[in-house]
Amino acid sequence: MTPAIMTALKSIFRKQETWITLVLLLAITLRAIHFFGRSSMWLDELAAAFNVMERNFYQLATESLGFNQVAPPGFLYLQKIATLVIGENDHAFRFFPFLFSLAGLLFYRSLCKTFTTGVPAIGAFALFALSLAMVFYSGEAKQYAADLTAAVFIVWSALQLLYKVPDKRRLWIMSIGGLIIILCSMPAVVMAPMAMLIVFIRILQKKSPLALSRFFAVVIPWAIACLVVTLYAKLVISIDVQEAMSDYWSRGFAPLSSVWELLKWFPTKIHKELTFSLAWWASDIIPFTSYIAWALMLFSIPGLIYCSKKYGIVTLLLFIPLITALLLSILRVLPFDGRVSLYATWPIFIGGMAGINALGEWQPRFFKPVVVGILAALIAFPLAITKLAVPMLRPPYNGQSAQPVLRELKKQWQPGDVLYVYFKSRYALRFYGPREGITEYVAGRSHPTVEPILRDIDSLRGKKRVWFFFTQWTPKQPFPDSIKAYMGTVIGKQIAVIPDPDGNTEDVEAAAHLYDLSIKKGDH
Template sequence: MNFTSSFPSLTRDGLFSGSAVSPLWNVLAWLAMLLGAVLRLYQWWAGGSFWVDELALVRNIADRPLPQLLFAPLDYAQVAPPLFLFLQKVCWWLFGDSDRALRVVPLLASLALLPLMLAVARRVLDARLVPLAVLTLAISYEYVALGGQAKQYAGEVAAALFITWLCLRLQQEQTSLRWKVGAALAGVVVPLFAPAAVLVLTGCGAVLLGLAMRHQSAVARRETAGIVTVWAFGSLVALLWAHAVISPNTQRYLRWFWQEGFLSPNAHLPAELLHLLTDRYNKVFGWPRPHLWVWATVLGAGVLSWRRHTVALVLLAPWFVAIGAALLQQYPMQQRTMHYLLPSLTLCFFAGVEGLLVRVEDGAGRLFAAGVALGAAVPLLLSINAERLPPFQQQNVHPLYSALAQARRPGDAVYAYYGAGQSLLWYGPRLGLQPATYQLSGCHRGGGGSMRAYLRELDAYRGRARVWVVFVHGHGQEVPTLEAYLDAIGTRRGSRLEGRRRMPGPYYLPPPYAQLYDLSDTARLARASADTFSIPVVPANAAEQHWGCYGPHQALKSR
């Protein structure tokens, strides 16, 4: 399947085949991978406790027998691919239920994406730019953090790169029948580990089939059609499994939760896509003035399409499939659900730089070309700061609960905001906080005065001199309103106990903490009650009221 006879440097065997690699650029690329591996291992080791979204999946893995884990709808509005769940269950059997044990699979996937990025970059880029492409993923805060979260998203990035490499090799080289059979079977296994692989297989398979129809012999066309057919079968199996093991309620909840990630076919679509890309460049890569780099990436895609149109098709086809899926309301393009698409963007950006390198080498000479290559490193250098280095901790509640267990006296009351439910049920018994020792609040979302239900729950503690209040994973104005009410009717005692939170840039979730209150002062208690205290005016929202309490933060089982 060789469509690149005009590029003889792209026809060598091996995982890292591609353009000729000088020792210097090869060493730099491996150093970039080594740096990425060190960052990921450090994140895995020091990443702290699970946060609520991880716990919602982890509790399914720990509490269920394997058949029920794989073939029944998951609790807490969770969905995950079967092979990922199976491997997580194996880690739980072998290593126990520690934070690190249940992050081994994402860690390995995050480590694997580094050599996979190297393999793909060598087939796309000039050797001088390969280290920069690898370094982009190696130091990206989001990709480092994914390797320390007990979720499937790191696997989706690795799977997308693996499929891209398969497709490029099938496109660029004459491969053996055994290798083609292996490539076909990979299309059955990979979607069971990473659902987004279905979109990548669809795009890459369409490209391979289209090119085969135009350029290959009848025998080669049949081989390509066979590979793509097996990929289609694997994708269909993964889709049917996903449909069979998701409950109708969870399906409706996820459609509501990810509604902003679904696109609309209107005149604003280009601007919406531009906003998505700008947001991802800013938050995932941390490149300053991200809109400039987005336009540079678009230009790079054009350059790559002109110079190596078949390679450009392989990189960009999954994007068109993903956009189509989002337009059809089938798979969202937002935040972590589009991480698997971003490596192809970085390759397009550096392909644009490569096009410029070729022009200046022909004109201004190699010294100026070296300057252009160094200039391509500018956004990476500007993105590096202490804030974007691990460890990243979203809700490190373990030290908070440990301190609370030590500070709590016999007879102390503990009121826990419902966002703390998942973590208290998981970590509490290990630290001496049994469910009988605290009251978990209800979930009262939806606006229209629904927050008063929290205040009524707090009123049950009037007259008590020691009441601990625990806040984790606050939503909207709920926690500030509860704090204001407690300050009106009671007095804070001592410093608050805090969990750790370390994330780059502004983050929408406040750090978890616990505060001791004295609610025994009758004069202060007379100042307000649940029915008279002024609360923020929040318009009633039926969808929020219905689905806001259904998701992963709901500690009780929901389907």
């Protein structure tokens, strides 16, 4: 390699944009591996999928969803369109979340370059782009990727309107893109008006070059989308579903019993959800995830001051997703918890890295460029390196892989076999069973305790070969454990197992166990 080529390569790899582009390509690759390589949909995805499959466009817009599901109307319409074009399969239901996640990367990259520079900018982008949780939900047949992209898109659009006079192409992206993404996200109904209010105030203060005509070209489509989603939430989603969701997600609502409890809740809850967005379930495997979350929160304090001095009230735009999530949690409208709050915590990635930039500017004697770079790298890159180095942390991330289990079950099926299906696995049988040639089975009934389920299973005594298929084990209802023990040691014996194809256990396991229930008592 000639000295000239070496010099050119060194020049390229010294540039911030080069490294951000490399991270972007890696992020796209990880999402593609997850999307194309992921196995069966799990219970929540299947419940959402059946709502789309069993309703036409009119019903999707006017009827509350079944199975205690909630989704914005625009997202339901896109899911329906995907199934009509691609077919009713896993990839169709996950197609638009995948596209949303790719778009989110592009808009987020712009935000990183706006608020941070150098290694902190690369770090802020890597934290988002390579997050295990964000890669996972890019291939989930639910609206969480849309919520995340909506949050990023709204902040990006507001900044574009404040600091640039957008050309027609960009104006169309903001107006039509905003219309579509807001229709696909319920939190966006709150985030969009907050962002546009800040822009409007800056225009009135003559601190933005944007003409009111161009401002309203964006605001009017956004307002229409907000109105549609609000009416849908108020008039279509049934009271029963709302109450069921509030009960299920009660842990995500702010405690209002006392001011002190609320004040304690803010930092601890933000830390918990930030940890979730960084690594989700892998936070148990990567113990330093919690420390990285605390470090990002700590550095966000100087980051907030730094951005406020540089951008003034515009800094509020960056934190609108987090402010929205906290506000909706206090008002008990939407929970701030887990996958539902994935859209809210990414501003802390940028805020934390901006704080490191701030230290470099405020105290250059102690925080020289090399120190700033090392500090940002120590916070941003260990998680990404660990995820790539540990095989089990690489995509695709499978859970409840029902179809491979049913395919193997069909191969082992013999005349006279009986298939008993755990009540929480009925959706999996309805969706994947016909695809694997399994249409006859005994569907278990739902009961609040396991005893009635065992009494139902008693009706299968005397059968030589009884398969028990299950998914969706939960800590609150570990009924499959009791069922297996009962069938294998009390009324029969286990003679074969089709284990989870991914080696998963507990709530992400899918498996089938074969029992001989013809054995008489005492013959074990």
